[in-house]
Amino acid sequence: MLTLKYITENTAEVIARLAKKNFDGTGIIAQVVELDSIRKTTQTQLDSTSAEMNNLSKEIGMLFKQGKQNEATAAKEKTTELKETIKELGDKLAETEQKLNDLLVQIPNLPHDSVPAGKHAEDNVIERQGGKIPELYDGAAPHWDLAKKYDLIDFELGVKISGAGFPVYKGKGARLQRALINFFLDNARDAGYLEVQPPYVVNAASGYGTGQLPDKEGQMYHCQIDDLYLIPTAEVPVTNIYRDVILDEKDLPVKNTAYSACFRREAGSYGKDVRGLNRLHQFDKVEIVQIANPETSYDRLTEMVNYVQTLVEKLELPWRILRLCGGDMSFTSALTFDFEVYSTAQERWLEVSSVSNFESYQANRLKCRFKGADKKTQLCHTLNGSAMALPRIVAALLENNQTPEGIRIPKALIPYTGFDIID
RNA sequence: GGAGAGGUGCUCGAGUGGUUGAAGAGGUACGCCUGGAAAGCGUAUAUACGGUGUGGAAUCGUAUCGAGAGUUCGAAUCUCUUCCUCUCCGCCA
Numbered sequence: 115m116l117t118l119k120y121i122t123e124n125t126a127e128v129i130a131r132l133a134k135k136n137f138d139g140t141g142i143i144a145q146v147v148e149l150d151s152i153r154k155t156t157q158t159q160l161d162s163t164s165a166e167m168n169n170l171s172k173e174i175g176m177l178f179k180q181g182k183q184n185e186a187t188a189a190k191e192k193t194t195e196l197k198e199t200i201k202e203l204g205d206k207l208a209e210t211e212q213k214l215n216d217l218l219v220q221i222p223n224l225p226h227d228s229v230p231a232g233k234h235a236e237d238n239v240i241e242r243q244g245g246k247i248p249e250l251y252d253g254a255a256p257h258w259d260l261a262k263k264y265d266l267i268d269f270e271l272g273v274k275i276s277g278a279g280f281p282v283y284k285g286k287g288a289r290l291q292r293a294l295i296n297f298f299l300d301n302a303r304d305a306g307y308l309e310v311q312p313p314y315v316v317n318a319a320s321g322y323g324t325g326q327l328p329d330k331e332g333q334m335y336h337c338q339i340d341d342l343y344l345i346p347t348a349e350v351p352v353t354n355i356y357r358d359v360i361l362d363e364k365d366l367p368v369k370n371t372a373y374s375a376c377f378r379r380e381a382g383s384y385g386k387d388v389r390g391l392n393r394l395h396q397f398d399k400v401e402i403v404q405i406a407n408p409e410t411s412y413d414r415l416t417e418m419v420n421y422v423q424t425l426v427e428k429l430e431l432p433w434r435i436l437r438l439c440g441g442d443m444s445f446t447s448a449l450t451f452d453f454e455v456y457s458t459a460q461e462r463w464l465e466v467s468s469v470s471n472f473e474s475y476q477a478n479r480l481k482c483r484f485k486g487a488d489k490k491t492q493l494c495h496t497l498n499g500s501a502m503a504l505p506r507i508v509a510a511l512l513e514n515n516q517t518p519e520g521i522r523i524p525k526a527l528i529p530y531t532g533f534d535i536i537d
Numbered sequence: 538g539g540a541g542a543g544g545u546g547c548u549c550g551a552g553u554g555g556u557u558g559a560a561g562a563g564g565u566a567c568g569c570c571u572g573g574a575a576a577g578c579g580u581a582u583a584u585a586c587g588g589u590g591u592g593g594a595a596u597c598g599u600a601u602c603g604a605g606a607g608u609u610c611g612a613a614u615c616u617c618u619u620c621c622u623c624u625c626c627g628c629c630a
Contacts, residue, residue, distance in 0.1 A: 157587050161599040168599090171611040175555040178610095186610085193610045360584085483584095491584080 115218045115478055117493070122150050131224045134231055134440040139221060146217050153210045160203040167196045219328065223475040225440050226412075226449035232439030238452070243434035244427065247456050248514050256459040257509040258390035260516060261287065264536050267391070279380070279388070279395030286536050290511075290523075291398060293530035294504050295373050298400035298425065302501060305421050307371035307402055312351030314374060315342040320354040323480045325446045335377050348374035348401040349498045356405055356482040361494065363486035367414055368405040371501070373398065391505035392464065398504040404497045405482060408474065411495035412449075415471045418499050419451050422467050425502055428526040431510050432456040434463065448473040455506065459513040464506040469499030512536075 121128050125143055132139040170193055177186035230239045261267035266287025272280040283291050303309055321327035321343050326334055335344040345351055352372050361368065376399050380388075387393055402421070406414045419435065426433040438450040453467035474493035477483070483491045515522045520537030528534050 154587065157599080161587060164599055167610085172556060174610050179555080190610050197610085481584095489582095 115475060116221055116224065117474070117478055118146070118150055118214065118218070121218075121221075122147055128224065132222065134225045134229060135222050135443065136233055136441045137222055142217055142221060146214065146221075149210055149214045149217070153207065153214060156203055156207045156210060160200065160207055163196060163199050163203060167193065167200060170196070222445045223448050223472065225443060226471070226473075228437070229443065229449055230437060230439045233441035234439075235442050237439040238436040238442055239439070241435040241437045241451065243432075244423075245430065245432035245456075247432045248458055250458055250513075250516065251518055253518075254459055254513070254516055256390065257457070257512040260512045260521065261390070264521065266290070266512075266536065269390070277395070279393070281391070281394065286531075286533065289531055289533075290508060290536075291504060293527055293532075294507065295398060295400060297527055297530045298501055299371060299373055301425060301428075302371035302400065302402055302421075305369075307369045310352060310355070310370050310372045312345075312348055312355075312372050312374060314345050314351075314377075315340075316345055316350055316354065317342055320350055320357070323354045323357045324350045324476060325479065326350060329445075333379055335379060344377035345374060346378050347376050347399060347500075348372040349403060352401065352403045353476065353480065353496060353498065356494075356496075357480040359482055360491055361405065361482070361484040363407065363484050366405065366407045366484060366494070367410075368403075370403045371400060372403075373400045375399075376503075391509045394505055400501050402499050402501045405477075406495045406497060407484070408492070408495045411471055411473065411497060414495075414497055415449065415451075415469065418469050418497060418501075422453055422469060422499060422501050426453060426455060426466070428524070429507065429511065430524040430526075431507070431514065432458075444468075444470065446470075446472050446475050448475065453502070455510040457506070457510050457513050459516075460509075464510060466506045466510075467500040467502045470497060472496045472498075 116128070121143060125147060129139045129143055170189060174186050174189050174193075177183075177189065230237065232238070255263070258267075258269070261269075264286070265284060268282045268284060269278075271282040272278075275282070299309055315337065318327060318341060321331075321334070326343070326346060334346055337343070351374075352370050355370070356368070375396055377396050378394075380393060380395065391397075402418060404414050404418065423433070423435070433453060433455050436452045436454065438447075438452055443450050447470040450468055450470040452465050453469070454463035455466050456462075457464050473495050476496045477493040480496070482494045482496065484494050485491045511524070512521055515524070520535045523531050523534050523536070
C-alpha cells in the first residue's frame with residue numbers, strides 16, 4: 115500500500131495520478147487525511163498521558179521504598195483517572211488506525227509517469243516485437259488437438275482425478291514440461307538469480323504481504339483446517355522471504371528465482387479463453403523476483419524485461435512486449451510490461467509473462483526495508499516477473515512448430531528434452 | 538499424536554514486580570594508541586509512531602523482551618490464550 119506520509123503530503127498529486135488508473139481517489143484520500151490528523155492528535159494525547167502515568171508510578175515506587183505508605187496510597191488514587199484516559203485514548207487510536215488501514219488497502223498503487231492512459235487491453239502500447247509468425251500447412255491444428263494426437267496431455271483424465279483445469283501430462287508432454295522448467299531455471303541462474311524452492315502453501319500473513327489478501331481471497335485455494343493457502347504464484351512465498359527484513363544496502367539488488375506449481379481458482383471463466391492450456395487451475399511457472407534500491411529499480415525492470423526477451427527469442431517464438439495502460443495494470447503495480455507470444459493455430463496472442471515494478475507498494479506492506487551508509491532505513495522496491503509461465507508457451511510451441519511429420523523442438527531446448535521432434 | 542523444556546537486542550547470554558531499551562560478552566563501525574599491525578583503551582551500534590526543530594542535524598516523549606489478552610500504581614519478570622522451537626516416545630516418504 116501507499117505510505118500514509120506520501121498520501122498526506124501529496125494529496126493533489128496522488129489523486130491526479132490515481133485517475134490514470136481510472137480510480138477516483140477524491141473521497142477516500144480526504145478520509146485518509148482526516149483520520150490521519152485524528153490519529154496524530156490522539157497519539158500525542160496518549161503519549162503525554164502515558165508519560166504522566168509513568169512518572170507517577172515511579173514516584174509511588176520511591177514512596178514505598180522509603181516506607182511512606184500513606185503518601186503512596188494517596189498517590190495511587192490519582193492513577194485511576196489516568197488509567198481510564200489511557201484506555202480510552204488507546205482504544206480510539208487503535209480504532210483510528212484500523213479504519214486508516216482499511217482505507218489504505220483499497221487505494222491502488224500510483225502508475226509510473228510512462229504508463230499510457232487507457233481503460234482496456236486495447237489501449238496497451240506495443241513496445242517492440244520480434245520473431246516470425248510461421249505459415250502453417252493445410253490441416254494444422256490447435257494445441258488441444260495436437261496434444262491428443264501425440265498423446266501429450268490428457269485433459270479428460272485430469273477431470274476424472276481432480277476436475278477441469280488440472281491436465282495430466284504424459285510421455286513427451288511431461289518431458290517437455292520438465293525440460294522447460296530446467297531451461298528457465300538454468301537461464302535465470304546464468305543471469306544472476308539465486309534459485310530457491312519455496313513452500314507451495316502459505317499462511318495468511320504472507321497472503322497479506324504480497325496483496326492477495328484480503329481483496330483477492332477467492333482466487334486462492336484455501337485449506338481451512340490449517341488456514342493455509344495454495345500459492346497462485348511463487349511470487350508470494352519468495353517475496354515474503356523478505357517480509358519484516360531490513361537488508362543492507364550493499365546486498366541490493368537481491369535476485370531470486372523459483373520454480374513452483376501455481377494454483378488459481380479463476381472462478382467464473384468459461385469459453386474459448388479456457389480451452390486447452392489457455393487457462394488452468396494448476397500450472398507450472400518459473401518466477402524471477404528482485405528487491406531493489408529505489409534509485410535504480412527502473413534499471414532493474416529494464417534488465418528483467420530484456421532478460422525475458424532472451425527467453426522467447428531462444429524459444430524461437432513470435433513475441434511482442436506491451437506496456438500496459440493504466441486501466442489494464444494490476445492494483446499493486448506501478449509499471450508493467452506483458453509478454454505475449456503468438457499462437458498461430460488459435461490466431462491470437464497469448465500472455466506468457468508479466469514483469470512489474472511495484473516500487474514500495476508491496477514493500478510497505480511487507481515492511482521490507484534497507485539501510486545504507488547514511489544509517490537511514492527506507493523501503494525497498496520490489497519487482498517480479500514470470501520467466502516464464504509454461505502452459506501457453508507449450509501451446510505456442512506445439513502450434514507454431516507443427517509440421518506434417520511432427521512437432522519440432524527449438525534448438526535451445528533439445529539438450530533439455532533429449533528429443534528433437536514429437537511424432 | 539503423547540510427555541517435558543524453552544522463546545530476551547546483529548549473535549551469545551543475564552535478568553521472578555519498581556529509573557531495565559534491557560547487565561555482561563562477542564561481532565561491527567569510528568576514534569586513540571603504533572613505523573605498520575595485533576593487543577589495549579574510548580565511543581557508538583534496534584524499530585515504529587508522535588512532539589519541538591534543522592541546510593544536513595539534533596532532541597524529547599510513547600510503544601515494543603515470540604504474538605494477543607489480563608492482574609497491578611508499576612510486568613521481560615505473575616495469570617490465561619495462541620504461535621513457534623528443542624528433547625524423548627509413537628507414526629511415517
